[in-house]
Amino acid sequence: MSLEVPPSAQPHCAVHPDVLAGGTCSRCGAFVCADCVRFPLGSERVFCVACSKRPEVDYLEAFRLEHWGRRDSWAWTVGMLTLSLLLGVFLSLASGGAPSRKEWLFSALYLASVPVGGAFFLGRPWARPALVVTPLVLALGAGVLEPAQRIHHLLSALPFMFVAVLIHRDVRNRLFFRQPVTPGALAAMWNRLRNNPIARQAFHFGLSGLLMPLLSPLAVVCGVVGLFRVKPQAHPPIGRRGQALAGIVLGVLGPLLWMLVLLPYLDQHFGLVRKD
Known part of the structure; x- marks a missing residue:
């Protein structure tokens, strides 16, 4: 057979x-x-x-589609700053007497950045690289108008260029502009935003509780809740066990450190601790 x-x-x-x-x-x-x-x-x-x-x-694909084409906080920040710049220029020109030629030129230079900020807020693809070079262009233009302050203008543009580069590399902002994102970058973003956030908050409360002990009980509570939520074998996996434990430990140590350090200090300098 x-x-x-x-x-x-x-x-x-x-x-x-x-x-x-x-x-x-x-x-x-x-x-x-x-x-x-x-x-x-x-x-x-x-x-x-x-x-x-x-x-x-495929929770990562669902997460990607959730943010695909949706305006992020950077877009709102750039949009609000662009609107503030536009209003500031017009108020500056409208206040006082007749603007000088130099003031007109500076106003025109600043207004030249408004289309970039507006296009960025609207999600136009060309605005992403344009946002990075705009601070440099403004600094070079200001250096032409004020040659003696050229180095000062260039140095002032460096922080804005640094922030613009961070925005350009931000995964959430790339999703807003419908740019391709690698699975690893998407997983890192999901882990940062969605993976057991209460455990992460417990860790933050624990660190803050070292300076503000009233937050220590919140660290312990969030840490316990976050610890019970940890399920590495679930789909999607729920982790951050280490941060939950750290939140609990820091939440307990915070008040103890204050009792051992602050009370003796108050007793020594202000005599607030009563002695028998």
Whole structure:
């Protein structure tokens, strides 16, 4: 008696009936072949093509689509600063007497940056690189109008250029401009914003509690809640166990340090601690 199972009796892929299946989808149970197997980032389970595209499975893709084309905080910041610059220039020209030629030229120079800020707020792709070079262009133009202050204008532009470069590299801002983002960068952003945020907040409360002990109980509570939420095997995985534990430890140490340091200090300098 042969124990071999004939090919006709073996399971075949649900999408490719002529191909033998190599496994089953962990969600719907459908048979999948090697070409249909999917391993979404952050998961070790096997999924078919259809299930791998579902938001609860490919949570990073759902996270990307959630922010795709949506204005971020940097866009609002640039938009508000551009509006403030526009209003400031007009108020400066309207106040006092007739502006001098130099004031007109400086006003025109500043107004030249308004289209860049407006286009950035509206999500125009060309505005991303333009925002990086705009501070340098303004500094060079100001140096032409005031040659004696050329170095000062260039040095003043460096912080703005540094911030503009950070904005240009920001993953969230790239999603607003519908720019491609690597899976690793997207996973890092998800981990920063969505992975057990209460545990991260516990760590922040614990650090702040070293200076403001009233925040220490919040650190302990958030740390305990965040610790119970840790599930590395879940999908998506929930981590930050270390930050939850650190929040609890810092939340306990904060008041103790104040009792050991502050009370003796008050007793020594102000006599606030009563002695028997």
